[in-house]
Amino acid sequence: MSLLPAGAIDCDIHPSVPSVEALMPYLEDHWREQVIIRGIDELNSISYPLNSPLTCRADWKAASGRPAASAEVVARQALDPFGTSIAIANCLYGIQLLFSEDMAAAFARAVNDWMVKEWLDKEPRLRASIVVPTQNVEMAVDEINRCAADKRFVQILLLVMGDTPLGRRHHWPIYAAAEKHGLAVGIHAGSAYHNPPTPVGWPSYYTEDYVGQAQAFQTQLTSMICEGVFTKFPHLKVVLLESGFTWLPAHLWRLTKYWRGLRMEIPWVDRAPGDIVRSNVRLSLQPVDGPPDLASLMKLFDHMQSDELLLFSTDYPHYQFDGTAAIPDGLPAELVRKIAIDNPRATYARLMETVG
Amino acid sequence: MNEVRTQPIPEATVASKVAVADGDIHPARQGPKDYHPWLSQRWQAHLDEYGSPARQGWQVGPAYPKSQPNASRRDAYPPEGGRPGSSLGFMQQQHLDTNNVALGILNPLGSGQGVQNPELSAALCHATNEWQLAEWTSKDSRLRASVVVPYEDAVASAAEIRRYAGNPAFVQVLMLSRTAEPLGSRKYWPIYEAAAEAGMPVGVHAFGYGGNPVTPGGWPSYYIEEMTGHSQCQQAALTSLIIEGVFERWPTLKMVMIEAGFAWAPSLAWRLDKHWKTLRSETPHLKRLPSAYMRERVWWTTQPMEEPEPRAHLLDTIEWLGWDRLIFATDYPHWDFDDPAHALPVRATEEQRRAFFLGNARNVYRGCGA
Numbered sequence: 001m002s003l004l005p006a007g008a009i010d011c012d013i014h015p016s017v018p019s020v021e022a023l024m025p026y027l028e029d030h031w032r033e034q035v036i037i038r039g040i041d042e043l044n045s046i047s048y049p050l051n052s053p054l055t056c057r058a059d060w061k062a063a064s065g066r067p068a069a070s071a072e073v074v075a076r077q078a079l080d081p082f083g084t085s086i087a088i089a090n091c092l093y094g095i096q097l098l099f100s101e102d103m104a105a106a107f108a109r110a111v112n113d114w115m116v117k118e119w120l121d122k123e124p125r126l127r128a129s130i131v132v133p134t135q136n137v138e139m140a141v142d143e144i145n146r147c148a149a150d151k152r153f154v155q156i157l158l159l160v161m162g163d164t165p166l167g168r169r170h171h172w173p174i175y176a177a178a179e180k181h182g183l184a185v186g187i188h189a190g191s192a193y194h195n196p197p198t199p200v201g202w203p204s205y206y207t208e209d210y211v212g213q214a215q216a217f218q219t220q221l222t223s224m225i226c227e228g229v230f231t232k233f234p235h236l237k238v239v240l241l242e243s244g245f246t247w248l249p250a251h252l253w254r255l256t257k258y259w260r261g262l263r264m265e266i267p268w269v270d271r272a273p274g275d276i277v278r279s280n281v282r283l284s285l286q287p288v289d290g291p292p293d294l295a296s297l298m299k300l301f302d303h304m305q306s307d308e309l310l311l312f313s314t315d316y317p318h319y320q321f322d323g324t325a326a327i328p329d330g331l332p333a334e335l336v337r338k339i340a341i342d343n344p345r346a347t348y349a350r351l352m353e354t355v356g
Numbered sequence: 357m358n359e360v361r362t363q364p365i366p367e368a369t370v371a372s373k374v375a376v377a378d379g380d381i382h383p384a385r386q387g388p389k390d391y392h393p394w395l396s397q398r399w400q401a402h403l404d405e406y407g408s409p410a411r412q413g414w415q416v417g418p419a420y421p422k423s424q425p426n427a428s429r430r431d432a433y434p435p436e437g438g439r440p441g442s443s444l445g446f447m448q449q450q451h452l453d454t455n456n457v458a459l460g461i462l463n464p465l466g467s468g469q470g471v472q473n474p475e476l477s478a479a480l481c482h483a484t485n486e487w488q489l490a491e492w493t494s495k496d497s498r499l500r501a502s503v504v505v506p507y508e509d510a511v512a513s514a515a516e517i518r519r520y521a522g523n524p525a526f527v528q529v530l531m532l533s534r535t536a537e538p539l540g541s542r543k544y545w546p547i548y549e550a551a552a553e554a555g556m557p558v559g560v561h562a563f564g565y566g567g568n569p570v571t572p573g574g575w576p577s578y579y580i581e582e583m584t585g586h587s588q589c590q591q592a593a594l595t596s597l598i599i600e601g602v603f604e605r606w607p608t609l610k611m612v613m614i615e616a617g618f619a620w621a622p623s624l625a626w627r628l629d630k631h632w633k634t635l636r637s638e639t640p641h642l643k644r645l646p647s648a649y650m651r652e653r654v655w656w657t658t659q660p661m662e663e664p665e666p667r668a669h670l671l672d673t674i675e676w677l678g679w680d681r682l683i684f685a686t687d688y689p690h691w692d693f694d695d696p697a698h699a700l701p702v703r704a705t706e707e708q709r710r711a712f713f714l715g716n717a718r719n720v721y722r723g724c725g726a
Contacts, residue, residue, distance in 0.1 A: 054634050164574040165581075197572050198592035199585065201537040207635045208538070208592075208599050211628055212572070215588035219571035222584050227577060244627055250619035250673065253662035255584050261692060262423050262580040289627035291676070299672045303664070319634055 004312075004327060005337050007085035009344035009351070012188075012241045012284045012313035013078050015119055016066035017043075017093045017111065022118075026110035031103070043094035043107065047190040048318070049206060057319035067317040071122040078316040079125055081324050086344075086351060088154060088186075089119055089128040090241060096134055096159045096192045104133035105143065112147050120152045127351065129157035129186050132174070141173045148181040154350040155184040155239065160216040161191035167220070167227030175233045182349040187220060189213040189242040214289065217243040218251045221273075221281065225255065228268040230280045237347050239282045242315055244289035249303035252277060278306045282347050284313035285327070285339060287320040294330040301335070311347060312340040374709070375458035376696050377717030377724075379657040380561070380614050380685035381451075381499070383462050383492055384426075384441035393490070394483035399476060408480065410470040411536070411567035419565065420579040424691045432689035440689035444495055451688045452498060455696050459717055459724055460499045461528060461685075462488055463561050463614065467504045469532050470564045477506035482516060485526075493525040500721060502530035502559060508566075510543060514550035521554035527721035529556050532564030533586060533616065539593040540600030548606050555722045557610035557655070560593060562586035590616040591624050594654065598628065601641040603649040610720060611654045615687060618656035619664075622676035625650050651678060655720055657685035658712070659694040671702040679708045683717045 017023060020042055024032055034040065048055040056067040060077050068074055079087055091111055098104040108131045115128045130147045132140035147153050156178050158166060166187065178185050190213075196202045198212050199219075217240050230236060255273045263269060269276075290297050301307070314326050327336055345351060385391065388403055395403075412419040424430065426440055432450065434443035441447065452460060464487075468480020481504045488501035503520050505513035513529075520526040529551045537543055539560065551558045563586065569575045570585040590613050603609060628646035632639070656677070664670055674682065686693050700712060718724045 052635065053637065054631070161573040165571055165576045166573065168574075168577065191572065195572055195574050196568050198538055198596070199568055199570050199572055199589045200533070200535050200539065200566060200592050200596070201541075201568050203538050203592075203596055203599075204541065205599050205638055207632060207638055208595050210635070211595050211599075211624075211631050212592055214623075214627055215591050216572045218588050219576070219581070219585055220573060222581050223571070223573075223576050226581055244623075246623040246626055247620060249664065249669065250617070250623060250662060251587075253619055253664045253670075254587055254617050254660075257660060257663050258580050258583050262578075262583070265423065265578055265580055287630060289623070289630050291622070291626050292629075296672075296676065303669050303672070 004082055005340055006083050008082055008312050008340040010078070010082065010084045010087035010314050011239065011311040011344050012090055012286070013074065013087045013316040014068060014092055014318065015074055015089050016069045017091065017114070018066050018069040023107070023110045023114055026113040028106060031106040034103070043097070045092070045094040045097055045190060046193070047209070048092065052206060054210065054319050056317045060317040071119050071126070075123055075125070078314060082314065082326065084125065086125055086127055089115065089126050090157055090186060090188055091115060091131055092188065092190060093131070095131055096162065098135065101133055101135035101139060104135045105139040108133045108143050112143065116150060127152050127154045127354070129153065129155040130183070131157050134158060134162050137170055137173050141177050144174065144177040144181065144183070148183065151350050151354045153183065154348045155186040158185065158187050159190040159192060160187050160213060160220055160243070161195060161197060163192060163194045165220060165223035167223030167225070167229050169227065172229070172232065175229060175236055179233050179236055184237040184239050184348055186239045186241050187217070191216070213242070214244045214247050218247060221251065221277070222255055225269060225273050225276055226266050228266070230276050231268050231270065236280055237282065238280060239284065239311065239347060241284045241313070242287065242318070243283055244287055245283040245310060246290045246300055248277070248283065249300065274305065278309070282311050282343065283309055284311050286313045286315040288328055290328065294328070297328060307335055307338050308343055308346070310339045311344045373456040374713060375456050376684055376713040377459040378457045378686050378688065379461050379612070379683035379717055380659060380687050381460045381462055382441050382465055382688065382690060383488070384439045386438050386442050391480065391483040391487060394486040395479060399479045402476060408468065408471045408476060410472060410565040412565040420582045423579060427691055428689045429691055429693055444492060447688070448496065451686070452496070455686070457498060458714060461721065462492055462499055462501050463530055463559065464488065464502070464504055465561070465563065469504060469507060470534070470566065474506065474509045474512070478509060478512045478516070481506045485516065485520060489525055500527040500724065501525050502528040503556070504530050505547060507531045507544065507547060508536055510546040514546040517547070517550035517554055517556070524723045527556060527724060528559045528612065530559050530561060533560050533562050533589045533593055534564035534566045534570070535593070536566040536568070538596030540596030540598070540602050548602055548609050552606040552609045557612050557720055559612040559614050560590065561614040562590065562616040586616040587620050591620055594624065594650070595628065598646045598649050599639055599642070601639070603653050604641055604643060609653065612657065612683065612720060613654065614657045614685070615659060617660060617662055618658065618677060618682060619662040619670070619673045621650065621656060622673060655681050655683055655716065657683045658699065659685040659687045660692045661694055661699055667701045679711050680716055682712050683720065684713045
């Protein structure tokens with residue numbers, strides 16, 4: 001097993017909202033009443049069926065209720081065993097699925113306030129991403145501005161499948177706000193399910209949905225590069241979360257070939273896609289959707305042409321590995337150190353501001 | 357910029373060039389009247405009055421304007437006039453003879469596949485198949501046809517496959533990748549049944565309009581995104597075929613993924629294996645690792661070849677995929693044509709080159725053995 005250096009920075013863990021009751025103290029009166037009179041139960045997305053073997057590792061399950069539902073449990077299961085110095089909490093609650101933008105904005109405010117009080121205030125090793133109502137960009141920017149004063153928020157959280165591709169210009173105020181506040185933009189696996197989760201329609205099996213997340217990430221990378229997001233916001237850091245990463249080289253080869261042939265359509269893209277990725281895009285480590293042997297994995301790292309792209313993550317409590325084997329066996333110690341510490345520090349501008 | 361410049365045709369140097377198969381040639385019609393010998397008066401009148409809309413909004417032309425007229429090489433316009441790909445004589449001179457194509461697989465596009473009216477779609481596909489026989493395969497023995505099927509109506513498609521099952525001019529069943537549902541869906545199973553029975557691989561060519569956005573996060577802005585996105589469509593289609601158990605159900609069925617790249621395939625195989633191991637309780641109908649079905653039952657045409665820098669990285673990818681999985685293709689007469697003289701810039705053994713350029717195609721397509 002490759003050893004993690006002391007003080008690893010885990011860039012993707014998932015605290016659970018234990019129940020809608022837990023958010024009630026953080027919802028405004030109108031919305032608290034709506035929850036009650038309309039019988040709004042849980043906003044749990046089908047992206048992670050509650051009892052699927054992937055959604056929670058067996059030894060991380062709770063005796064009752066949701067896993068990862070308190071700061072104490074997360075510290076014991078996800079931070080202590082890995083010697084983690086900082087972990088970034090990405091709350092996956094179905095806010096992006098809602099069709100009402102007002103309701104989405106209200107739940108986003110509640111989740112972010114709940115995150116501060118129930119997690120960040122209780123566990124000093126935690127940082128968090130700002131959940132935003134992507135249904136309405138103005139509301140999303142309002143929420144970013146509201147939360148950004150708390151430096152423990154280090155990132156804005158988006159889902160990889162929304163209503164329109166993330167490069168589209170109407171999303172750009174979110175990126176402007178990110179750049180202004182020194183926040184990264186994290187794009188996480190999952191869908192609003194407002195479009196079919198594959199480009200050829202709705203699949204029959206959950207396995208297809210989960211495997212297909214990688215294709216969604218490919219299309220978002222295409223969109224953000226082709227629309228010129230990184231030309232307009234050269235300091236923006238975009239982090240692909242729970243994306244897998246072994247697809248990246250082949251995707252860049254294809255996109256670069258078409259960029260050479262079709263760049264007259266997108267003349268503002270003045271650098272090769274691979275160069276843009278190396279300066280502005282990062283990917284979380286887990287799940288390592290890689291080849292079974294170390295030699296092939298090392299070739300793949302070679303194809304990525306940079307040791308600065310990957311950020312350590314456990315994807316806790318999702319089941320991606322056993323024990324503490326979060327780093328693939330046999331990786332060189334220098335690379336492990338970059339993945340676990342140097343790369344996250346270089347990616348998240350705010351991370352070190354809040355370290356005592 | 358649209359002026360067509362005449363370029364000198366290189367002398368055919370057959371003797372000095374290795375023979376190749378071309379797994380993706382696009383024969384074109386001069387116009388809709390080319391199909392009239394095989395279309396009833398009713399459909400001729402219908403086309404004139406209502407056209408043949410698919411699940412996108414334009415009366416004429418693709419959803420995203422192409423980068424060149426007819427998406428074609430500017431030097432591919434026949435001297436006698438007409439659309440690129442519409443003249444057999446010029447195709448022979450410019451491509452088949454010059455590049456020593458020993459076996460050319462015809463994949464007609466714009467043929468009625470994906471047309472919304474199901475009866476019209478079936479009628480146009482049938483006319484396309486008869487037209488391939490009359491105008492192409494009967495006139496050049498190097499060419500083989502694909503059974504073009506109205507795939508959104510699988511029962512009609514199966515009937516069309518069985519109609520040509522005994523005709524050696526047809527070596528493949530042709531679908532497009534942008535279907536209304538993922539390819540493994542039960543809706544399409546009669547197609548696989550008939551293809552397996554006929555001993556023909558099912559080729560899945562990029563493009564088509566199934567009504568779904570080309571990304572699972574909505575419609576993108578640019579043609580380059582649609583073009584790049586065809587590889588994600590084929591990844592999703594292949595995932596569906598494997599996970600739904602199509603290969604388990606038809607143990608002799610072969611698939612050929614056409615014109616959407618291949619370098620994505622090893623990563624997809626690793627990812628499928630990793631997550632299938634975790635989630636296998638969901639799909640007890642699968643008896644083997646997902647990658648095992650890919651390794652034995654799926655082929656990829658090569659164009660457009662991925663072009664990493666350094667090129668040697670592509671060699672790793674082909675080795676992960678297997679040298680026996682690739683079928684060379686040019687996409688003639690389209691703009692992103694891959695030239696056989698330059699398409700394989702990596703070091704390869706003589707045996708690997710022979711498989712890549714010709715041997716694999718001969719193994720996949722029925723009756724094309726050396």
